[in-house]
Amino acid sequence: MRVEIWSDIACPWCYIGKARFEQGLAAFAHRSDVEVVHRSFELDPGRSKGDVGPVIPMLAEKYGRTIEEARAMEANVAANAHAEGLGYLADGRDHGNTFDIHRLLHLAKARGRQSELLDLAYRTNFAEERSVFDAEVLVDIAVRAGLEEGEVRAVLADENAYAGEVREDEREAAALGADAVPFFVLDRAYGISGGQPAEVFTRALDQAWQARTPALKTLGGDDGEACGPDGCEVPR
Template sequence: MKIEVWSDFVCPFCYIGKRRLEEALHAFPYRDHVVVQYKSYELNPQAKHDPTRSYFELLADKFQSSVEDAARTSAQIADQARELGLDYQFEKMQPTNTFHAHRLVKYAEKVGKGNELVERLFHAYFTDAKLISNQDTLLQLASDIGLQRDKVEEILHANKFGKRVREEEEQAYEIGIQGVPFYIFNEKYAVSGAQPPEVFEQVLNQVWELEKEEQNTIQLTSLNNDETSFCTDEGCEVQKKDW
């Protein structure tokens, strides 16, 4: 089974969704037959590389609310993250452009370390409050997982793998993805939002059984429940239901 995940490293629900999917996969009896691939998606392609405003200030501007309201909304998301063992440091985060980070992940995939770098980038942004557009930061994260420093420097200084990132973003547009995280199972079945682990478990089992019947269709079938949490270029929606 192949699971393609469109996400962005500055999307709080993308990291939450990652952990929830991992919990579901841990309980899935056929997890050794599952491959997870992360696809590029930029929530804000025009974001500055060097942040001049805090996360709360940017969020308040986006929703025309107060900084205090933005902080309260973020605290709700942080509570959800904490339940999964994630430590979100919203007050220290450095909102930034993620294009170079996505480029580097495409290279890491080529050498079999893509998913490892994805995890490092999420943790660096949300917990360590690193500036993940900074080339020194990206070099360090890449070195931490064993990527060759000289090769990484070459990729970052040029625009290598930029075309690949744009192709995946165009694919998202063609599919109709308007928010992340977004999951496609075996290029047929779609799930959007940071679903709870039990929903992912249900989807995994359902897709496994459907694929056993070798259904030949390219139409995406939504396997969502009614409520979820996700991020778009307009902002993040906090799920209302208590899971």
């Protein structure tokens, strides 16, 4: 079974939702048969690359709230993150354009290191006093995830590198009707929106698995004559 997850590194519910999905997956009996693929989605695609600023004022402006209300919103998200054992700084974080991060995630996917880079990017953005929108920080976490520094720098220097892959993910999200993230798609048959509780993911995985491997139905009415461990039935 394939599970595709559309997310953005700037989305706190994607960070929390990933942890909850992984808990739900761990409780799924056929977890070893599940392929997880991470897809790109930009929450703020129109933001210029150099436009990086603190999260709290951005939230206040975006949602029409006061600074104190925006801080309360972040404190609520932080409480949810901490409940999942995740680090979270409710204040002092940056917000910016995530296109370069998505491009590097596609490079990491091609090198078999996507999950490692995604985890480090989330942790850096939400739990550390460093800005993931700083190019040198991004290079550092990519190398820590197992990528080759020269290749990482070459991708960042070439704005077209893996850009097509990011845009294709975003086109697919639009075609599937996803206008918010995280968005989980199970075998292109079931969709789950938002950072749901772990048990919701486990139930959804069970349902999707049963749909792809339905229980055997015996046709032909009553059992006919057959042989078993105790011998063969003799027709009357």
